[in-house]
Amino acid sequence: MNDVHDTLTAVVREVCAKLSGAEIRARADDGGWNAPLWAALEELGMTTIAVPEEAGGSGGTISDAVAVLQVLGEHAAAIPFAESCLLGGWLLARCGEPVPRGPLTATVAGDGLHVVRHGDKVGVRGSIRRVPWARQAEHLLVVHGAGVVLLKAGEFEVLPRTNLAGEPRDDVLVDRSLRADRDLGRGLTEASSVLDEFQQRAALSRAALLAGAARRALALAVDYAGEREQFGRPIARFQAVQQHLAAMAGEVLAMRIAVDAAAVAVGEGPDVLAVAAAKTTTSGSAGVVASLAHQVHGALGYTAEHPLHRTTTRLWAWRDEGGSEHAWAAALGRRALGAGPGGLWALVTATEAGR
Incomplete structure (x- = not known):
């Protein structure tokens, strides 16, 4: 571990020490969502630490994000850091899209989801099982055969599910016709x-x-x-x-x-x-x-x-x-x-x- 990681982990550990218990007081149907901890880390730029600066991130490395994740795992932090930073944020940056503020999540489309282009529209219909933190995500990125579809909160239905630890692993239902530019596959290289x-x-x-x-x-x-x-x-x-x-x-x-x-x-x-x-x-x-x-x-x-x-x-x-x-x-x-x-x-x- 280098000096940068020492500083990062010290800051995150201090924030977690103050706020990591907040999810205990949260509603059970939120999966213990720790909004104060998320807000604090987002303000510090931690939630996009491994996202390039040109995409709106902090420009750190994967090693930086992994160092932070180990601290969050140590504190059982109930936030979608991995989904927002290492997965969702990375996908958006890879597609040449800016990374918005707020929690993201990302998943792979299974056999239950169908993505079909129709001219200037893309149809997204079906279901995806066990999506981490879907109920809290403001944006959902779905990797499918031809690219990545971007869905916004309100464009999909969430059926609450949890893992053994009580963290949200929700089923998602989608039946939408979206603009073709919401299918980000054309922005990918080596899709x-x-x-x-x-x-x-x-x-x-x-x-x-x-x-x-x-x-x-x-x-x-x-x-x-x-x-x-x-x-x-x-x-x-x-x-x-x-x-x-x-x-x-x-x-x-x-x-x-x-x-x-x-x-x-x-x-x-x-x-x-x-x-x-x-x-x-x-x-x-x-x-x-x-x-x-x-x-x-x-x-x-x-x-x-x-x-x-x-x-x-x-x-x-x-x-x-x-x-x-x-x-x-x-x-x-x-x-x-x-x-x-x-x-x-x-x-x-x-x-x-x-x-």
């Missing part, structure tokens, strides 16, 4: 690569959130083990508990290294190998960290009022979002098989031949 790059960014964002949440779970376990006494001494002095904490620390470190490395790699261009390694590592470690944290806390950590509950439910939810551990492990396997014996070394050392 065929957009879907792959989107999926990599979605996976990297969840990997970063997982790394932050795991760090929080470890901190909670260490604090609790130092405070909770059994048989006249803190449970942190028991060898079994020390082994749990040491194992958690190892997993947390591996998660952070994998995420930071992937952020640097993707900052230079799409890199499925680095992203697959990061998501496989973080998704696999998430379950281990959550399990050990709850073993240290005992039954106390399962209650909804306890901060560990808010952290581990996110670990369990995020590990399958952006592609599961098994999906990205399979991607790694396909790359290794495709490289063959002669290309495997170049692949694992990330030389040009292996990218």
